[in-house]
Amino acid sequence: MPLKKSAIAPPVTADPETITTAAATPSKSTKSAKSAKPVSTSNPISIANAVWDSYVTSTPQRTKLVDVFMGFLVVTGILQFVYCVIAGNYPFNAFLAGFSATVGQFVLTASLRMQLHTANKAEFPEVSPERAFADFIFGSLILHVFCTNFIN
Amino acid sequence: MATFEAFLKHESTRNLRSLLKVVILITIAAAAVASRLFSVIRFESIIHEFDPWFNFRATKYLVKHGFYDFWDWFDDRTWHPLGRVTGGTLYPGLMATSGVIYHVLRFLRLPVDIRNICVLLAPAFSGLTAFATYLFTKELKDESAGLLAAAFIGIAPGYISRSVAGSYDNEAIAIFLLMFTFYLWIKALKLGSAFWGALCAMFYFYMVAAWGGYVFITNMIPLHAFVLILMGRYSPRLYVGYSSWYALGTLASMQIPFVGFLPIRSSEHMAALGVFGLIQIVAFVEFVRAQIPSKQFQTLLKVFVVFVFVVSSTTLVGLTYSGVIAPWSGRFYSLWDTGYAKIHIPIIASVSEHQPTAWPAFFFDLEMLIWLFPAGVYMCFDKLHDEHVFVIIYGIMASYFAGVMVRLMLTLTPCVCVASAVALSSIFDTYLTIKSPKPPVPGEKETPEVPAADTTTAPPSAPKRRVLNAAKGEVVGIYSITSKILVVGSFTFYLFLFVQHCTWVTSNAYSSPSVVLASRLPDGSQHIIDDYREAYYWLRKNTPEDAKIMSWWDYGYQIGGMADRTTLVDNNTWNNTHIATVGKAMSCSEEISYPILRKHDVDYVLVIFGGLLGYSGDDMNKFLWMVRIAEGIWPDEVKERNFFTARGEYKVDDQATDTMKNSLMYKMSYYNYNKLFPAGQATDRVRGSKLPAQGPVLNTLEEAFTSENWIVRIYKVKDLDNLGRDHASAKAFEVGKKKPKKAMKKGPRSLRIL
Structure with missing residues (x-):
């Protein structure tokens, strides 16, 4: 588990291009599958396609980068969970620490993304982009301090 | 008038206003601390009640051994012979806080005794609570409401009850943390x-x-x-x-x-x-x-x-x-179903602070705030931003919980203070403006017709009227100066009354350490009854370091803290069976109890007896809980019914049942008691009954110590007889030697019944 946690940050900054296709696609497909389930109308696939298209066209490049990171975190989290289910949760502390690290980081990144999103400007009158990033760093620091303490 | 308005609103006076705010807040904090010092002034700087004694002991351990040892602390001086993993079964926040304060003060070259830090921690944090409440209320309405709320929480008896100087309990810092966490949440x-x-x-x-x-x-x-x-x-x-x-x-x-x-x-x-x-x-x-x-x-x-x-x-x-x-854990079930604990977990039901709240207690603890509270909640509905929703939910939940459990009055108090401050400050906002609005001139302003009626209505209903109107139309203000004076005057009067009430309640009801009792002599002077400390000190000085003391669990922490001796059970109550064992030993006859005592290495047994003084919180009154808890584990050997008379009464006099008279608790309480009185005159002043002329006989225990007012009685468990006889015959033999004829006849006969 500790390996995975420390491996969270580097890949994205190092090699964003390859992961974009690798990580983003599966997460998208799960999303469309989820949202399509209760849709009894004729064409869930076309709706999903429309969502995807509008996402690709309307999202700025930097936000996409953030999304890739989030997708990566989701994958890491799922991997840890699957490992825990298959191989047992013996050092439960370690599993929890690793899993909370991914969940917490995901949530913080999502918050950052929301605060940076231009459409949400009115919602956050007092949060400038710099402030949002500072918040993000502060939250992540606390998160990882607790994780390292908890991991044993 | 215009200058006053300008003073409140204008930019140029902002510095002055913030200075005023700081001064007011500091004054409020000072008042909050001062009103909690009654107990120190009346009695002395001493740790109160039961749980604080454990916290105090743990803090001393922390300060002495350092944080890591504290974390790994296994305490073999409680719950003999099981011990307790103390470091892993407590909330360390309180001890850590005092520890940090202690070290900071020492670093500043201010060597303050750890006891004084512990005693004064709760008042100090109450000042911080007032500040946190100010911040919280400020988010809801404005600064004036915040200051009112701070003043309310500073002196509200509902909070003081758990934070007087010396009540060194978790709640002392927890209410501050509660309010501050809520403030940060609203802010986030x-x-x-x-x-x-x-x-x-x-x-x-x-x-x-x-x-x-x-x-x-x-x-x-x-x-x-x-x-x-x-x-x-x-x-x-x-x-x-x-x-x-x-x-x-x-x-x-x-x-x-x-x-x-x-x-x-x-x-x-x-x-x-x-x-x-x-x-x-x-x-x-x-x-x-x-x-x-x-x-x-x-x-x-x-x-x-x-x-x-x-x-x-x-x-x-x-x-x-x-x-x-x-x-859900048992304590939570008992929040939803108030009868649950009584049936399934008598040990939770037996704690007095887990009882449902009596209605007068609300007024006693909150006075005028309790009737301002609904008005404040209504005002929250009026605005209904996200943070107002929070206060409404908080109010509803906390009111319910406070109704179910006495101790949860504590969580209700901050909410009530906030809501009432909002209500009261709205009233003052409306009625304290000296400038009256201009009478309605057609065409200039659209005015509802009701405000004219406001001037004639009685003061208490007037504020409510205004609020209802506010919901309908534009706020105009109050025309008549008379109604302003009436309303503001009456509320000022209420505020004075509130302060009076709070001070009175604090000084009379909540400042007793319960370790030291106070009474009044006929001439009106105060008399301190210090039996507890007398007895604990006796234990500390006269028993071996590793002596094991058995008592009911209420006194476990105090024995550990004051007498520094090993106890069998204490207020932690983590092991119900162990407590039931003590309950069984107390409620069975000597023949059954003695082996239990021997098996648990008990050297001394301590009971609290208030019969002489009329002290009602004694063990005979708690006895039924011991019986019930023991019955929960050994339903065949201990039966509650047998302790009641045929008519279902709980009696200790001549009509008491044999089970009752033979129980160890009864014997220890009344042993030798009749010798204090002329023959046949022995009375129990708590239960108001005459005791049997013949006092109980104890074979396996001997009286070791009885405190001045007989509140604490300590018995030594006898060792096995040197000649291998059982204790009853040994005692009979001794008695027989002293009084040849009469006692010889009497002794064995009464013992055979045992």
Whole structure:
């Protein structure tokens, strides 16, 4: 588990291009599958396609980068969970620490993304982009301090 | 008048106003601290009651041995012979706080005794609570309401009851943390800032470390978020605030060994997790919705949200039944079903602070605030921003809990103070403006017709009237100077009355340390009854270092703290069976009890007896709980029914049943008691009954010490007889030697009954 946690940050900054296709696609497909389930109308696939298209066209490049990171975190989290289910949760502390690290980081990144999103400007009158990033760093620091303490 | 207005609003006086605010806040904090010092002035700087003695002892251990040893502390001087993993079964926040203060003061070259830090910690934190309440109320309304709320919480008896100097308990710092965490949560929600959310999580962590009542926060914040979502008020701010709080706060709370994995395992914490999941889904749906603005799609997404919610809550219930998630703990069941504890967990029901609240207690603890509280809640409905929703939910939940359990009055008090401050400050906002509005001139302003009626109505109904009007139309103000004077005058009077009441309650009801009792002599002077400390000190000086003392669990912490001797059970009550064993030893006859005492290495038995003085909190009055708890484990050997007379009465006089008269507790309480009185005149002043002329006979114990007013009686457990006889015959033999004829006849006969 500790390996995975420390491996969270580097890949994205190092090699964003390859992961974009690798990580983003599966997460998208799960999303469309989820949202399509209760849709009894004729064409869930076309709706999903429309969502995807509008996402690709309307999202700025930097936000996409953030999304890739989030997708990566989701994958890491799922991997840890699957490992825990298959191989047992013996050092439960370690599993929890690793899993909370991914969940917490995901949530913080999502918050950052929301605060940076231009459409949400009115919602956050007092949060400038710099402030949002500072918040993000502060939250992540606390998160990882607790994780390292908890991991044993 | 205009200058006054200008003073309040104008930029140029801002510095002066903030200076005034600081001065007022400091004064409030000073008043809060001062009114909690009654107990120190009346008695002395001493730790109060029961639990604080343990906290005090733990703090001393922490200061002496350092934090790591404290963390690993295994205490073999309690729960003999089991011991207690103290470091892993306590909330270390309180001790850590005092420890830090102690070291900081020493670093500043101010060597303050740790006892004084512990005694004065609660008053000091009450000042901080006033400040936190000010901040919280400021977010709701404005600064003047904040100052009022700070003043209220500073002197409200509902909070003072748990924070007088010397009541060194977890609640002492927990209420400050509660209010401050709530303030940070409101702030995080308002600004949508992960920074405030993270701060909120930090203080939540501190709260988890300090008090078991943190579960209240764990459920209040999710409930608030959930209600906001249901009201259709989901916003990215809510997502940011809640997610950052939950993700960090939960991880942080798991660092406390006593809490451990509970946040993901027990039902009390599941609401927070569920709302966390829900808010992720809602956020995702909102995200998708922003991509496609199709009406039909939106409704379908809502259906999807509801579907996921239902599925996840069913899984939750399923997991609970299958045992993966621990079900609600007993204390929580007793919150919903007030009769639950009495039937299933007598040990919880036996604690007096777990009893339902009597109605007068609300007025006693909150006085005028209790009738201002609904008005304040109404005002919150009037504005109904996100933070007002919070106060409304808090008010409803806390009122319910305060009605169920006396000790939860403590969580209600801050909310009541906040809401009443909002109400009162609205009243003053309206009635304290000296400038009257201009009489309605047609065409100039649209005026409702009612304000004219305001001038004639009686003062108490007037404020309410105005609020109702405010909901309807534009606020005009008050025309008549008379009604202004009347309303402001009467409320000022109420405020004075409130201060009077608070001071009176604090000095009379809440400042007794209960370790030291006070009484009045006929001439009116105060007389201190110090039996407890006398007896504990006797134990400390006259018994071997490793002597084991058996007493009912109420006195375990005090014996550990004051006498420094090993106890069998204490107020931690983690092992019901062990407590039941002590209960059995107390309620059975000597023949059965003696082997129990021997097996548990008991050297001394301590009982509290108030019969001579009329002290009603003694062991004979608690006796039925011992019997009940013992009966829960050994239903065949201890039966509650046998302790009542045929007519179902609890008697200690001639009519007492044989089971009662032979029980160890009865014997220890009344042993030799009749020798104080002329023959046949022995009376028990608590239960108001005449005792049998023949006092009880003790064979296996001997009286070791009885305090001045007979409140504490200590018995030594006799060793096995040198000649191998049982104690009854040995005693009979001795008695026989002293009094040849008469006693010889009497002794054995009465003993055979035993």
